[in-house]
Amino acid sequence: xxxIIGGITKALELIATGDPTLYGIVYRSLxxxxxxIILATLWGTPIAMVLSLKDFRGKNxxxxxxxxxxxxxxxxxxLVLYLIFSKGGPLGPLDLLYTxxxxxxxxxxLVTPILVSITTSAIEAVDPxxxxxxxxxxxxxxxxxxxxxxEAVNGVLLSNIASFNRAIAELGVALMVGGNIAGLxxxxxxxxxxxxxxxxxxxxxxxxxxxxxIVFMINAIVIMARKAKWLVTIWRRxxx
Amino acid sequence: MAIAxxxxxxxKTYGDKTVLxxxxxxxxxxxxxxxxxxxxxxxxTILKILALIENPTYGELKILGETVTAKNTxxxxxxxxxxxxxxxxxxxxxYNNVVYGLKIRRTPKELRDFEVKKALELVKxxxxxxxxxxxxxxxxxxxxAIARALALKPKLLLLDEPTANLDPKNASILEDVIATVNxxxxxxxxxxxxxxxxAKALPQRIALINDGRITEIxxxxxxxxxxxxxxxxxxxxxxxxxxxxxxxxxxxxxxxVDNGVEVETTTQKNGEVTFFINPQDIILSExxxxxxxxxxxxxxxxEISDLGAIVKLKVDVGTFFIVQITKRSxxxxxxxLDTEVYVAFKASSVQVL
Numbered sequence: 001x002x003x004i005i006g007g008i009t010k011a012l013e014l015i016a017t018g019d020p021t022l023y024g025i026v027y028r029s030l031x032x033x034x035x036x037i038i039l040a041t042l043w044g045t046p047i048a049m050v051l052s053l054k055d056f057r058g059k060n061x062x063x064x065x066x067x068x069x070x071x072x073x074x075x076x077x078x079l080v081l082y083l084i085f086s087k088g089g090p091l092g093p094l095d096l097l098y099t100x101x102x103x104x105x106x107x108x109x110l111v112t113p114i115l116v117s118i119t120t121s122a123i124e125a126v127d128p129x130x131x132x133x134x135x136x137x138x139x140x141x142x143x144x145x146x147x148x149x150x151e152a153v154n155g156v157l158l159s160n161i162a163s164f165n166r167a168i169a170e171l172g173v174a175l176m177v178g179g180n181i182a183g184l185x186x187x188x189x190x191x192x193x194x195x196x197x198x199x200x201x202x203x204x205x206x207x208x209x210x211x212x213x214i215v216f217m218i219n220a221i222v223i224m225a226r227k228a229k230w231l232v233t234i235w236r237r238x239x240x
Numbered sequence: 241m242a243i244a245x246x247x248x249x250x251x252k253t254y255g256d257k258t259v260l261x262x263x264x265x266x267x268x269x270x271x272x273x274x275x276x277x278x279x280x281x282x283x284x285t286i287l288k289i290l291a292l293i294e295n296p297t298y299g300e301l302k303i304l305g306e307t308v309t310a311k312n313t314x315x316x317x318x319x320x321x322x323x324x325x326x327x328x329x330x331x332x333x334x335y336n337n338v339v340y341g342l343k344i345r346r347t348p349k350e351l352r353d354f355e356v357k358k359a360l361e362l363v364k365x366x367x368x369x370x371x372x373x374x375x376x377x378x379x380x381x382x383x384x385a386i387a388r389a390l391a392l393k394p395k396l397l398l399l400d401e402p403t404a405n406l407d408p409k410n411a412s413i414l415e416d417v418i419a420t421v422n423x424x425x426x427x428x429x430x431x432x433x434x435x436x437x438x439a440k441a442l443p444q445r446i447a448l449i450n451d452g453r454i455t456e457i458x459x460x461x462x463x464x465x466x467x468x469x470x471x472x473x474x475x476x477x478x479x480x481x482x483x484x485x486x487x488x489x490x491x492x493x494x495x496x497v498d499n500g501v502e503v504e505t506t507t508q509k510n511g512e513v514t515f516f517i518n519p520q521d522i523i524l525s526e527x528x529x530x531x532x533x534x535x536x537x538x539x540x541x542x543e544i545s546d547l548g549a550i551v552k553l554k555v556d557v558g559t560f561f562i563v564q565i566t567k568r569s570x571x572x573x574x575x576x577l578d579t580e581v582y583v584a585f586k587a588s589s590v591q592v593l
Binding site for chain 1: 322
């Protein structure tokens with residue numbers, strides 16, 4: 001019988017004493033997921049703007065594709081990326097496999113469908129007159145699109161949070177292309193699985209608790225920020 | 241006189257639907273031109289083409305002597321500004337709304353602040369800079385929209401039914417602003433309206449629009465005089481009627497309209513006349529009022545349009561009257577479709593053209 005109570009007590013001790021192994025893993029998790037979201041936002045937001053503001057043939061098909069990719073199993077994506085990054089694969093020469101770069105890129109790709117889908121709906125929900133309004137005030141096409149994006153700020157934030165949650169909580173991609181190398185590519189989820197398999201339950205439980213706390217905290221901050229409006233205000237300093 | 245803008249044979253179609261058909265129109269520098277016509281006649285499309293946010297399907301557009309092409313659209317757009325009928329504000333402060341176009345034009349910060357302040361003063365919203373624009377009343381939001389356009393000092397100011405959804409107080413503030421801007425800043429203004437009253441008071445010239453064509457253009461007096469011969473195009477303008485007038489012994493005139501409806505007016509005229517009644521001049525009551533109003537009719541409400549602070553009602557008394565009341569009166573009187581009401585207005589409120 002596993003000593004659950006003992007495990008939890010030990011876990012809290014590790015958290016309280018600032019165990020370096022534990023916090024190294026937490027740091028990597030936050031860092032990799034954070035960079036992944038920035039990357040996904042950089043390429044996902046323009047895609048969402050095109051999907052919501054431009055008309056072209058096959059637009060609905062592309063939207064449906066992004067929507068259905070939201071649910072892609074992380075192991076399947078992990079496998080595809082493994083094949084791409086491995087020696088014989090198209091990106092083999094980059095030597096990315098089992099590096100932090102592979103995890104970051106993999107997670108960014110994983111969350112792109114969520115980010116694009118939520119941002120697209122948020123922009124589509126903005127009053128269509130905003131685009132014309134910005135233009136009548138002298139904005140060119142891209143300045144007007146940015147004005148619309150700013151009106152969709154709540155949805156854009158939501159898409160970032162949802163993406164971050166997905167990235168930090170996923171296992172398949174990090175495990176398959178990161179390799180779960182201790183001190184280099186192990187993150188919260190992969191480390192939990194490793195320590196559980198090894199029977200080091202105190203560390204596994206501690207990591208599990210921290211993962212849950214991070215996910216809850218991010219959501220709580222967003223809810224509070226939306227109430228306090230400060231985050232929104234910062235984002236919305238005069239539209240340029 | 242110099243020409244601020246010119247539409248030459250402009251046609252606009254959306255799919256199979258032709259919205260404008262070979263429209264030719266010259267807008268003179270420094271004038272207020274009213275585009276008067278019923279809803280759906282093409283007024284807004286003309287404004288959007290002048291604002292360069294819609295492209296004509298055929299035809300040529302010149303703004304301040306320059307022919308508009310795909311290449312110079314963004315540059316020429318800087319010279320115009322359009323205020324929409326449906327008030328639209330950015331979800332940010334009043335200041336940020338008004339400063340938007342100035343930032344696009346890279347106006348230096350100090351000048352920007354000065355222009356914003358001046359524009360807000362003009363629409364009587366001084367001190368509103370830090371208020372969230374979306375939290376203001378409909379009328380105040382529309383004034384922000386006008387200030388936002390005025391701050392840019394456009395050569396050509398385009399206003400689409402600027403007072404259509406406003407209560408009388410906000411409407412009169414805006415009418416004053418429009419007149420002041422035209423007089424003092426010499427701004428050329430094109431104003432779309434289906435409010436006869438506004439069309440008679442504000443502009444130097446009026447263009448009548450119906451079914452995507454300009455049917456008449458000229459000075460208000462001239463156009464209104466011709467109106468009876470061109471009445472078909474005006475059936476749909478609010479509270480405009482045609483009837484047969486005969487003088488009474490008391491010195492007033494009775495005009496008989498459709499279905500036995502007879503309207504009394506203080507203007508003396510005989511024969512076929514066209515007249516209108518400002519929707520704001522009509523009093524609505526649940527019972528027949530004992531009052532000085534010479535015209536009282538019983539009818540039923542057949543249409544209700546909620547315009548925010550005010551509500552527009554269509555009342556069938558044999559012919560249709562448009563009546564404008566405040567939302568509060570509407571709620572307090574418990575009005576609904578098919579409610580029986582009385583409409584009343586003074587003989588002097590009947591404006592014979």
